[in-house]
Amino acid sequence: xxxxxxxxxxxxxxxxxxxxxxxxxxxxxxxxxxxxxxxxxxxxxxxxxxxxxxxxxxxxxxxxxxxxxxxxxxxxxxxxxxxxxxxxxxxxxxxxxxxxxxxxxxxxxxxxxxxxxxxxxxxxxxxxxxxxxxxxxxxxxx
Amino acid sequence: xxxxxxxxxxxxxxxxxxxxxxxxxxxxxxxxxxxxxxxxxxxxxxxxxxxxxxxxxxxxxxxxxxxxxxxxxxxxxxxxxxxxxxxxxxxxxxxxxxxxxx
Numbered sequence: 720x721x722x723x724x725x726x727x728x729x730x731x732x733x734x735x736x737x738x739x740x741x742x743x744x745x746x747x748x749x750x751x752x753x754x755x756x757x758x759x760x761x762x763x764x765x766x767x768x769x770x771x772x773x774x775x776x777x778x779x780x781x782x783x784x785x786x787x788x789x790x791x792x793x794x795x796x797x798x799x800x801x802x803x804x805x806x807x808x809x810x811x812x813x814x815x816x817x818x819x820x821x822x823x824x825x826x827x828x829x830x831x832x833x834x835x836x837x838x839x840x841x842x843x844x845x846x847x848x849x850x851x852x853x854x855x856x857x858x859x860x861x
Numbered sequence: 862x863x864x865x866x867x868x869x870x871x872x873x874x875x876x877x878x879x880x881x882x883x884x885x886x887x888x889x890x891x892x893x894x895x896x897x898x899x900x901x902x903x904x905x906x907x908x909x910x911x912x913x914x915x916x917x918x919x920x921x922x923x924x925x926x927x928x929x930x931x932x933x934x935x936x937x938x939x940x941x942x943x944x945x946x947x948x949x950x951x952x953x954x955x956x957x958x959x960x961x962x963x
Binding site: 736738746769770771845848849850852853855856857858860861 | 862863864876877880883884885886889958959960961962963
């Protein structure tokens, strides 16, 4: 097998960057759909939530009054698709008067640790977020 | 390992430029396109932020988008370079990844 063929089989690091609030535009829902499609390809997937993107994870979303589907429960299902790294930027939360307690509890079962439930949301600083972005093979923005 | 960042929205309308510049790493490049080019103009509220970013990163503007908006290289913050579409492609190939700020 050539080196190139070997390369093709290595999982690439994909980062989906979310910077928009849900419902006002289609970006948040489209991102979630692409993440779910991408999960089928067994890549190393991470999600970043910064700027207004942090509103996508806020707890208690109720959309009956606007006649749109509330897609927020889907974030809690991401663990079943082995999407377990949801990086949330601390400064973006703070600028909006939010803390991690305002976000949905999102967990995954760690198959390498006796299926223990662990939090998927990891709050990181702006500097750490820049490092995470710089560590990817592919960055997809929404 | 470095990143080419593209920005396509005016900083007066969206936070894309501010957020991008706050996440730059040394050695990265920023290419400002479409409505983003108005943010590279001299003497705007963002000029100081662009100048500061150039300490660590190169900043480019896509010429055709600049000309379409009645501007030229002389209107830009000092140090910002203008590239054409071929230059855009060169920047993509010179970096490990491209990250779009929308």
